[in-house]
Amino acid sequence: MSENSELPEVKPKKTDPRIVRTKQLLSQALTGLLGEGCFEDITIQDILERSTVNRATFYAHFEDKDTLLHFTLSTLFERILHERLAPNAVAGERNLELLLLALCDFFGHLARCTKLRTVQANPRVEAAIKPIVHNVIAGWFRHHPQGGFDAAIEASTLSWMICGSAIQWHRWNREHEPIPANTFVRKMLPALLLRMEPLLGRVSPRPPAQSDRILPALGLQYAYTDESGMI
Numbered sequence: 643m644s645e646n647s648e649l650p651e652v653k654p655k656k657t658d659p660r661i662v663r664t665k666q667l668l669s670q671a672l673t674g675l676l677g678e679g680c681f682e683d684i685t686i687q688d689i690l691e692r693s694t695v696n697r698a699t700f701y702a703h704f705e706d707k708d709t710l711l712h713f714t715l716s717t718l719f720e721r722i723l724h725e726r727l728a729p730n731a732v733a734g735e736r737n738l739e740l741l742l743l744a745l746c747d748f749f750g751h752l753a754r755c756t757k758l759r760t761v762q763a764n765p766r767v768e769a770a771i772k773p774i775v776h777n778v779i780a781g782w783f784r785h786h787p788q789g790g791f792d793a794a795i796e797a798s799t800l801s802w803m804i805c806g807s808a809i810q811w812h813r814w815n816r817e818h819e820p821i822p823a824n825t826f827v828r829k830m831l832p833a834l835l836l837r838m839e840p841l842l843g844r845v846s847p848r849p850p851a852q853s854d855r856i857l858p859a860l861g862l863q864y865a866y867t868d869e870s871g872m873i
Contacts, residue, residue, distance in 0.1 A: 661703065664695060664699060664703060665703055665713060667693045667694070667695055668689060668693050668695055668700060668703070668704065668710055669710065669713060669714040669717065670693070671689050671692035671693035671695075672684070672689055672692075672707070672710055672711065672714055673714060673757050673758065674692060674757065675688055675689065675692060676757045676758060676760055676761060677757035679760075680760050681707075681711065681760060681761055681764065684707060685707075686700065686706070686707060689707065689710070708766065711761065711764075711766055711770075712766055712769060712770050715761070715766065715767055715770035715771070716770040716771070716773075716774060718748065718751070718758075719744075719745075719748045719770065719771050719774055720774060722744055722747045722748050722751065723741070723744040723748075723774065723778075725744075725747075726740045726741070726743055726744040726747065727740045727741055727744060727778070731778075731782075732782060733782035733783075733838065735831065735835060737782075738831065738834055738835065738838065739827055739831060741775070741778060741804065742804065742807075742808065742826075742827045742830060742831070742834075743823060743824075743827055745771070745775070745804070745805070745808035746808065746811070746823035746826065746827065747823075748771065749762070749808065749809075749811075749812040749815075750823065752767070752812075753812075753815075753816070762812070762816070767809075768805065768809055771805060772801065772802075772805050775801045775804055775805050776797060776798065776801040778801075779797045779800050779801045779804070780793075780794075780797045780801075782797075783796065783797050799837065800834070800837050800838065803833070803834060803837060804834060807826075807830050807834075811826045
């Protein structure tokens, strides 16, 4: 990719309403079952019986229960995100703040909802939200093409920082005295805005002092590290 290349724009495809309805039935069935037991104990047959969808139809839409969980979590996050952030939102401090708050809303929902509480520490949660956050950031880069840096790498780096910080905040809150969402967002913004400087077309004269203090407190340094120590 050249220095001035832009990220390709992907146009959404129209979906058959019958497909939407079938996926909703399966997702609702899984969510209901999660309120009764852990994800690992739920079988495809359990989901079929609860949803009244036949096996062939299930496999026409999902490979297994993991892909159904991914769909359920990503759909939930997209709904929460759209309540916070406009579809045509562009790069800026306020929209970055709203993106972080949407992630906090999502994790807060997982923690409060009895039916979803059992999956809040599931690694599939991370896999469900990262592509959505990346698409938002990539869209910002499309609207603000800057020369001299690789837009795809910058979008990936920033989205990893955003998701990683939110995931670590959620993990911290499960194990320690909770940090309020507004406090977390306020302290993370300087570090993320510094990373957004190429996108915003300006250079920050000051280091992100607040984020320097909160990143080590949340177990973050320069990138998100999971429990196994892998980046």
